[in-house]
Each structure stands twice: as structure tokens, then as C-alpha cells.
Amino acid sequence: MSEGVVRTYDENTVIIFDTTLRDGEQSPGATLTSAEKLEIARQLARLGVDVIEAGFPAASPDDLKAVQRIAREVGTADGPIICGLARSVENDILTCWEGVKDAKKPRIHTFLGVSPQHLEYQMGITQEQALERIRKAVTLAKSLCDDVEFSPMDAGRADMDFLIKVCALAVECGATTLNIPDTVGYVTPSEWYETIATLIAETPGAGKGSGIIWSVHCHNDLGMATANTLAGIQAGARQVEVTINGVGERAGNTSLEEVVMAIHTRQSAYAVRTNIDTRQIMKTSRLVSNYMGMPVQPNKAVVGANAFAHESGIHQDGVLKHASTFEIMTPESVGLSQSRLVLGKHSGRHALKVRLQELGFTVDDNQLKQVFERFKALADAKKVVTDADLEALITEETTKPQEFFKLLDIQVTCGTMGMPTATVRLASADGETFVHAAVGVGPVDAAYRAIDAVVKAPNVLLEYSVHSVTEGIDALGEVTVRISPPDSEKSFGGYGADGDIIVASVKAYIAALNRMLAVRGHGDVAPEGDAATVGVKTQ
Ligand code: KIV
Ligand code: ZN
Secondary structure (H helix, E strand, O other), X not given: OOOOOOOOOOOOEOEEEEOOOOOHHHOOOEOOOHHHHHHHHHHHHHHOOOEEEEEOHHHOHHHHHHHHHHHHHOOOOOOOEEEEEEEOOHHHHHHHHHHHOOOOOEEEEEEEEOOHHHHHHHHOOOHHHHHHHHHHXXXXXXXXXXXXXXXXXXXXXXXXXXXXXXHHHHHHOOOOEEEEEEOOOOOOHHXXXXXXXXXXXXXXXXXXXOOOEEEEEEEOOOOXXXXXXXXXXXXXXXXXXXXXXXXXXXXXXXXXXXXXXXXXXXXXXXXXXXOOOHHHHHHHHHHHHHHHOOOOOOOOOOOOOOOOOOOOHHHHHXXXXXXXXXXXXXXXXXXXXXXXXXXXXXXXXXXXXXXXXXXXXXXXXXXXXXXXXXXXXXXXXXXXXXXXXXXHHHHHHHOOOOOOEEEEEEEEEOOOOOOOEEEEEEEEOOOOXXXXXXXXXXXXXXXXXXXXXXXXXXXXXXXXXXXXXXXXXXXXXXXXXXXEOOOOOOEEEEEEEEOOHHHHHHHHHHHHHHHXXXXXXOOOOOOOOOXXXXXXXXX
């Protein structure tokens, strides 16, 4: 599957190494099923990333399987390199190879902590012992795979002379990419420039013309990940390790969209290029946000809901006169469509399919049928259906997990008189229906309690957010939720879109529950519901 992306390389190409599925998935709470990882990997391939770090195969048998599936299905000859992460230990490296070997272009990425903090406190080993581990790990990786990447973890706080020794050894043992991580987000842009420039100039066997690719991997603890990554490029790095929406450990990793759009928008400053199809950025951002159940902050650069919104009168006036007055990049360049859908309620399925294709969505017949029905209902209810509305509907349809339960009906009463009460009718996968009613502090709480009484999958609601897809009182509302089983740190996201925000809220919650059930197994289902029993949430 080539996804129509042609990747070309010269000395000014910055290789985009996406680690959304590895470091990104280490975000507190973010958990993806293997089907979702595959879908994200496919979209990353369409986006044009050069390398997908698909996971950490030794972490669990499921992680291994997910990496293998991505290697087989996305790692085609004209697709991206498929990479797996391994600690510098034999079993990790062997398992990593099992994960990636079926890709046409596999890579093993191995790492070891090299800062005094990591050597002394985390591993309790000397510099000499660290060098020995690196020698063994990189040599073993190279015996399995031509393409080997080595990362000296926590390089940002490491001793420079030792770092040079480590990098030279990794190259001697066969590493072809040296990735320099600021693991704890500690460095400043000028320091990082110095570090990378010094390493390139002084590491034996890895200087300019050696064929070794220098890479940077930054974390955002002090909000400097993008600036540090760009400083790395200016110092000569030609690979950057990034994630969609900047998801990742703690405050996250460098965000792909920020670095890519900085390179594209500020050619005069960076004079490098990437293989990214920037028009796929918004779609990728939404997919990752919805699957992970992690909403993007509205003022986030490039992909935030307000990134192209102009609020003040002066700004609006300027943009209407000429977009360049207050816009340094166009919304279209990141795949944000401003156009209005000219399909009406009498439009046919074919016209809808064509418009979806123009927006970059490929749908199967069943998805088209579902979206078409929703589109018709929306066109009835709203005067103007925008591309953004359509994108919300299709996102809900294409990110829907396996349905252990689905919503048939919901009715709520709420307001200042009486207790907020919700009645839900759900169907299980084998066609049984369940009816339950519950009261709560508000209509969403009541509805979630009624669902809990049927599904019986205890969880904690970590996050709930609602926002309107477009302006206007008749706008679609989209809801993102994240839930976690009480006994686990894993969390599961869900997304729902509807003109009625209670319905959107319920759809999002059921999607998250279905995702949790898919990973954790299906507990007891409530006995056949007798109408209007009042459920009480137990936790
Ligand atoms: O932040 C880090 O150091 C990492 C390495 C494994 C590359 O994620
Ligand atoms: Zn990292």
C-alpha cells in the first residue's frame, strides 16, 4: 500500500521519524488497540512520514503483534521504514527483530541511559559497563538488521566527552542513525545547537560525508521541544523524532506539525525540506486525538481549533482585505477546509462519496451507508452542512471500535425542576436489548450511570470535553471522553458527534467503554433490563 506518497531524499531532507505509536502511546493514560494502531500507522504513511516507530515489541505480546501487523501491512516497498524500540538487552533486541522483520524496510532502535543520573541511580553501572552493553546491543542488532539506530538516553544531561565515546562506539558497531535525546526536556535551544554541532564535528567516523544520520528527540517539559528540535536541524541533524499533537511522556514530545510547518513556512530560516504532505496534518491530528481520547488544546499551534480563527475586529478586517495580514500559513495547507458543502438533502450517495474522497477519506460501503444516513438527517436539521460537519461524522464512523454495546435510544429530563433523569436503551453485540434509567447530578451523569448499570464495567471518568464543530446554534457538538479501569493506569478514549450534545456524550462514552472491553475482556452483562429500574452508580 503506497498511499500515493513519493519520498525523495537529498542532503537537505529532514527525515520525519514519527513516534506517536511508541513514545506517544506512553502518554499518561493513552491506550490504543492494535486495530487503532494500524489505522494510525496507515494515516501516518499517507501523511508521508519517513519512519514509523510502531512500538516497543518486548513490552508485551500484544505490543509485539501490533508492531508485526504494521510491519506487514504498512511497511511496503514504497512505504515508510518500520522501526521498533528495544532496550540494550538481548531479549528486547531479538523480540524487536521479530516485530519489524517482515517490513520491507525494517529498523531496530536500541538505547541506553548515559547521563550520570541514569548510570548511577537508575542502572548502578559505570561508564565502562555502559560502553560494554552498548557494544553488545548494537552488534547484536546489526547482525539481524542493516538499519540500526542507537540513542544515548538523557544525552541532554550527559558528559560531552563520554557522549562522544558512546556515539563513536555505536557507529563502530554498525549504527547508521545516532539519535540524541533530551529525555527530560532540560536543554535550551542554544545549548542543544552546541551539543549537536559538537557531536557531529567531533565524533570519529560520524562527521559530514560519513553517511551517518544525526537525529534529535526532544521532550517538552519546559515548553522548548519544538525550538530545541529546530536548533538541532540548524546544527546539522537530518532526522527529527516527533509525535502527532505532541503527545508523549509527561509534557509530551516535539510535535510533528509544529516542526514540519516551521520548516515549510520559514524556508529562509531553515533551508531544508520534508516528505510530508502537509494537507494530511489536520486529519492525522483528529484521528490521534480521537483514538487516544486526548483533545487538542484550542490554542495549540497549527492544529488547535483557534489556530486559524481571528477574533479581534482589527484582525478580521485585515484578513478580509488580505489573508497575509494576519495569516502566515493558509488553513488549506494543513488540510483545514473552509469550504461549504454544496450537497443538500436531495443529494445522492455518489456525490457524498466524491466529496469525502476530496477531503481525503476512503470509506467502505458500510461506512458510506452510515455516514449518508447521518448526513441526510443533518441536512434536514441544518441549513448549511459544512466540510467540518462532514469530517466530524466520518471521524465518528471511522474511529468506531468493535461494538460490544451500541446506543439505540436515549431520553433525558433535566432542568431546574426535579432530578436529572436518563433512560437508555442499548443493544449488545448478540442483539439483546437492555433498558435502564438512572438519576444523576446532571443529564450526562444520569445517562452515564444508566449505561454503567447495563454494561457493568467499572471505570473512572478521567476527562470529558465538548465543543462545537462549527459556529452557530445548530452546530454539531463533538465530545471526547477518556476513562480508566479503577485498577489500572491505562485509559481508553471515545469520540461522539451529534447535534444533541447529550447524544454525542453518550456515544463518546459507549465508544470508550467498547474500547476498554475490547482490551480488557467482556465482563458480566446486566440481566435483561426491566424498563425504568433506577440504577445507582456503585463507585
Ligand atoms: O526520551 C527518550 O530518551 C526516548 C528514547 C528511548 C529515545 O524516548
Ligand atoms: Zn522520548
